[in-house]
Amino acid sequence: MALYGAAAAVLSGLEAHQGSLKTLVYGSRFQNVRQLYALVCETQRYSAVLDSVIRSAGLLQAEKKLKPHLAKVLVYELLLGRGLRGGGRWKPVLSRHKARLQAEFARLKVKRCVSRNEDLLESGPGAGQGAKLPRFVRVNTLKTNLEDAVDYLKREGYVYQGRASGLDELRALQGKRFFLDSLLPELLVFPSGTDFHKHPLYQAGHLILQDKASCLPATLLAPPPGSHVIDACAAPGNKTSHLAALLKNQGKIFAFDLDAGRLATMATLLTRAGVSCCEIANKDFLSVSPSDPRYRQVQYILLDPSCSGSGMVSRQLEEPSAGSSSQERLQALAGFQRRALSHALSFPALQRLVYSTCSVCQEENEDVVRDVLQQIEGTFRLVHVLPPWPERGLSTFPEAEHCLRASPETTLTGGFFVAVLERAGGSSGSEPQALAEEPEPNVAPKKKKKRRRRPLTT
Structure with a gap:
């Protein structure tokens, strides 16, 4: 019952705008955060379907003590999940209504002319929010x-x-x-x-x-082995582990984040990934002094600051209002993003910086880059990267097309924005070596039988 109660509490918190799904999950103190996160996401994904079934079956009218969010979690698990493995005192209650709920679920499929559960997402309200990406x-x-x-x-x-x-x-x-x-x-x-x-x-x-769009920032930053790099807003750590792989664990990554819970999860991820060149700090990047001797060799910064998350397909499922952030919230986020970008560009040895967000909002993307470029008066310039990429920045200022955008429609990824800035008068801004044409892996059988090294240790 603990899992279902925790999931219901997270759903209630989301509806009351008490925080993002990840914040609420990590703040729940439920031990298996991955299990909780998955259950809430899936329940939200089928939210409209579950509401319809619960309403048609009259479940809440018959069981007045059953709260709506808990009912939704229990019905999801009963009809679409792995079956009620717990449920406490509510398990026999749901069992009494099981036949009616299943009948209403089947009737809904007939009404919408679908046979698979997934097809209900494509035929019902909110279709398209759960776009299927590779x-x-x-x-x-x-x-x-x-x-x-x-x-x-x-x-x-x-x-x-x-x-x-x-x-x-x-x-x-x-x-x-x-x-x-x-x-x-x-x-x-x-x-x-x-x-x-x-x-x-x-x-x-x-x-x-890791989503393809999320792989762009580290790939385009392209720090060579031995470099010193700052990952300014690092948790949950996929981009950090990508940076370490590009560095071949040779050099130094200074990773900062304010969320202690996410940093703890990040530390586990980095250990599993074999990262040994990273120094993690539970610290606000804006409080990190560019004059600190520890960062005098930092030539590369990856800045992926807090944003509205409007480009994340999963965020649309977690927070249905995330795609339509209020103008007040967007301006507050953009203000923080401008401060973070200006601060990052003040590190004296910096040569190359990647600014990225998982937002599709102009206020957090092109507008932030434009404003900061105007402030620094030619010290840094935008680099035109990855010419084959099909979606470029919005034409809101000169050279905005040097930036990259990503979306489910044009790139089969989550919504994303990336800008690469390089110190003026530095290197040529040519394409990172990591993106040079590479031969496909040699996976053809060899004529001579040899014992191949397996990627798993035993």
């Missing part, structure tokens, strides 16, 4: 390499299709087929819904579950 998986080169990871997956029955040539191939992905991404190295693409959470390569840190 599962992107980054190979963690701190623990394995692309060739060995692909070879291991092939031995498990996955069918490797080589480097993808375009988005149409990714849209058509089904079953156990997978591609190498067309642009980003070490990024594999699987069909939507492919679950790696229990896969041994994921659990051992050889694979990182």
